[in-house]
Amino acid sequence: MVQFCFSPLFVTWKTGADKKLRGCIGTFIAMSVNKGLSEYAIQSSQKDSRFKPIGKEDVSKLECGVSLLTNFEQASSYLDWEIGVHGIQIEFPLKGVMKTATYLPEVSREQGWSKVQTINSLLRKGGYKEHVTEEFRNSINLVRYQSEKSVVTYEEYCRYRRKHRSS
Numbered sequence: 676m677v678q679f680c681f682s683p684l685f686v687t688w689k690t691g692a693d694k695k696l697r698g699c700i701g702t703f704i705a706m707s708v709n710k711g712l713s714e715y716a717i718q719s720s721q722k723d724s725r726f727k728p729i730g731k732e733d734v735s736k737l738e739c740g741v742s743l744l745t746n747f748e749q750a751s752s753y754l755d756w757e758i759g760v761h762g763i764q765i766e767f768p769l770k771g772v773m774k775t776a777t778y779l780p781e782v783s784r785e786q787g788w789s790k791v792q793t794i795n796s797l798l799r800k801g802g803y804k805e806h807v808t809e810e811f812r813n814s815i816n817l818v819r820y821q822s823e824k825s826v827v828t829y830e831e832y833c834r835y836r837r838k839h840r841s842s
Contacts, residue, residue, distance in 0.1 A: 680708045683744040685779060685822075686715040688729060690736045697733070698723035699779070703744065703764070712741060737829045742779055742822040750817040753794050759784040761819040765797050767811075776801035780822050 685701025700719035702711065716739065720729040729737070742762075750756055756763050764777040776797045783793040794815070795807050805811075827835075 680743075681705045682708055682711070684708060684711045684715065685742045685744070686712065686719045687740040687742065687779070688720050689738045689740070690729075690733055694738060697726055697729055697737070701742070701744075703777075708743065735829050738826055739832075740824055740826040742824045744820050744822050746821045748819050750819050753812045753815055753817050754790050755817065756790070756819040758788075758790065758793070760821065762822055763793070763797070764818045764820070765794065765801065766816040766818075767798065767801065767803065767814065769802055774801040774803070779824075780820075781824070 683701070683703045683705055685699060687696070688698040689695060690697045698719040698721075700723055701715050722728075744762065750763075753765075760780060762778060762780040762782075764775060766773055766775045768774070778793060778797060778800075782788075783790070786793075786796075788796065791812070794812055798807055798811075798815075
């Protein structure tokens with residue numbers, strides 16, 4: 676019997692020896708992992724507005740990560756999370772509209788950011804252009820979460836395909 680797993684998820688593409696980000700899009704809505712993986716693998720590789728679409732020339736240098744998001748908790752403050760353990764989603768008002776932005780658990784650690792630097796960067800990512808004050812940081816709503824992440828390189832994928840084609 677086939678088991679179906681439902682989870683919020685993000686698909687992240689990186690390229691090259693320095694593992695430069697090439698796309699990352701996902702959803703906080705729990706969905707079938709099979710459906711979510713196929714949908715967000717395409718969206719994150721072709722429709723992340725921060726990057727040009729991934730082309731055939733990029734494929735051999737790619738690494739794909741899939742993060743299944745778990746353990747969502749309302750934080751008591753903008754500092755109530757651990758670098759490298761929690762992903763964070765913030766919500767804040769901007770010109771009468773609520774804006775959101777998120778970073779997966781590994782982002783602040785990979786960037787070498789403190790919690791305050793991470794929050795400031797997320798505010799910018801969400802469109803906030805004003806000077807960021809302590810008072811404004813204290814006004815944001817923060818939800819922390821964790822993730823289970825699997826990563827495969829193109830080379831690993833090719834080895835897997837060769838091995839399972841012959842069996």
